[in-house]
Amino acid sequence: xxxxxxxxxxxxxxxxxxxxxxxxxxxxxxxxxxxxxxxxxxxxxxxxxxxxxxxxxxxxxxxxxxxxxxxxxxxxxxxxxxxxxxxxxxxxxxxxxxxxxxxx
Amino acid sequence: xxxxxxxxxxxxxxxxxxxxxxxxxxxxxxxxxxxxxxxxxxxxxxxxxxxxxxxxxxxxxxxxxxxxxxxxxxxxxxxxxxxxxxxxxxxxxxxxxxxxxxxxxxxxxxxxxxxxxxxxxxxxxxxxxxxxxxxxxxxxxxxxx
Numbered sequence: 001x002x003x004x005x006x007x008x009x010x011x012x013x014x015x016x017x018x019x020x021x022x023x024x025x026x027x028x029x030x031x032x033x034x035x036x037x038x039x040x041x042x043x044x045x046x047x048x049x050x051x052x053x054x055x056x057x058x059x060x061x062x063x064x065x066x067x068x069x070x071x072x073x074x075x076x077x078x079x080x081x082x083x084x085x086x087x088x089x090x091x092x093x094x095x096x097x098x099x100x101x102x103x104x
Numbered sequence: 105x106x107x108x109x110x111x112x113x114x115x116x117x118x119x120x121x122x123x124x125x126x127x128x129x130x131x132x133x134x135x136x137x138x139x140x141x142x143x144x145x146x147x148x149x150x151x152x153x154x155x156x157x158x159x160x161x162x163x164x165x166x167x168x169x170x171x172x173x174x175x176x177x178x179x180x181x182x183x184x185x186x187x188x189x190x191x192x193x194x195x196x197x198x199x200x201x202x203x204x205x206x207x208x209x210x211x212x213x214x215x216x217x218x219x220x221x222x223x224x225x226x227x228x229x230x231x232x233x234x235x236x237x238x239x240x241x242x243x244x245x246x247x248x249x
Contacts, residue, residue, distance in 0.1 A: 021126075022155040023119035053144070055126075055151035056213040063211065084144035091220050092201075092213045 002050070003031045012041035017050030020085070025057035032065055042074045049080035049103070058085060059092045066098045077101070109135075110174035117162045117169050117187070119155075125171050125185075126150040132173040133181045136243040145221035146181070146241060152214040153185035153237045161189025161235060179243050183222075188234040195227050 001018035014032055018024060036044060044065060051058075062078060069076045078100035081089065086102045089095065111132050115121045126147040133146050150171070157169045172184040192198045199219070204212030219225045222239040229235040 019123055021119075021122045021151050022159065023122050053147060055122075055148050055155065056211045056217050057155070059211040059213055083141070084148070087141070087144065087221075088148060088217065091217060092211065 001028055003028055005031075005035055007039050007041065010042040011045060012036065012039050012043070013045040013047060015047040015050060020051055020054035020058040020061065022055070022057045025061055029061055029064055032061070033068060036065070036068055036072070040072060041069075044069050044074060044076045046076065046078045047080055048078060048082065048085060051085055052082055054085040054088055056088065056092065058088060059094055062089070062094055062098050062100075108174060108176070110172065112170065112172045114168055114170045116166045117158045117189075118166065119158055121169070122151055122154050122158065125154045125169075128171060129173055129183055133241075133243065136175070136179055136181060138243045142241070142243055146183070149218045149222045149239055149241075150183060150185065152217045153183075153239070156214050156237075157185060157187040157189060157235065160192070161187040163190070176240075180240060181243065182238065182240045184236060184238050186234065186236045191231040191233055191235055192227070192229040193231050195229055199227065 001016065001020065001024035004015040006013045012035060016028065046065065066076045076098055078098055081100050081102045089100055113128060129150040130143050130147050154169060161167060167187060167189050170186040174182050176182050197203060199215040201216045202212040218239055222241045224240045226238040
């Protein structure tokens with residue numbers, strides 16, 4: 001799974017690519033957490049345009065990143081979520097805690 | 105022998121095999137001409153079941169996991185994920201949403217996903233002997249055609 005990072009004007013953006021599962025999630029979570037700790041952004045964006053599949057491991061990635069940003073007093077938004085990941089997030093009521101925007 | 109199509113594959117409990125397992129199940133189910141949404145449901149459920157075996161059945165060593173798929177009826181796919189690991193002492197508790205013994209990187213939503221995305225879910229487990237998860241999904245797109 002690929003993780004591209006871009007930091008601009010206090011916004012830390014992660015563009016993920018590939019399938020998010022238990023195998024890939026641990027590495028992705030570590031990369032995201034390390035980068036947040038290094039940059040201390042006010043806003044974090046997870047761009048999931050390149051993620052065609054996730055299982056419940058993706059929920060843990062969103063919730064952990066949300067918690068991490070909240071601890072820093074910042075915010076998380078999740079963008080470009082495809083239909084399958086959106087269905088998984090909805091099934092777990094993730095939207096209650098983390099707003100996510102679906103691909104139209 | 106009853107004429108019924110099926111597959112049976114066995115693999116070690118390495119996390120790299122999660123993608124392999126869910127894609128094998130999706131390819132097997134493809135003969136029922138499922139929608140993308142139905143394929144996504146099957147892949148999600150299989151990924152959850154196989155991940156459970158990898159994380160919980162064999163926490164400290166590699167073990168074997170078996171994936172079986174068959175078509176008991178013309179528009180129904182049955183998927184069985186079996187392991188011979190530590191087993192689950194309290195199956196109803198393990199199936200509760202948000203319950204996990206897997207630590208902070210697990211969401212505790214595995215069984216909820218299997219239950220929500222498939223039409224039926226049966227979990228049989230004996231501590232010390234292993235766990236068998238049986239899931240069925242009716243492929244509606246085929247029935248509608």
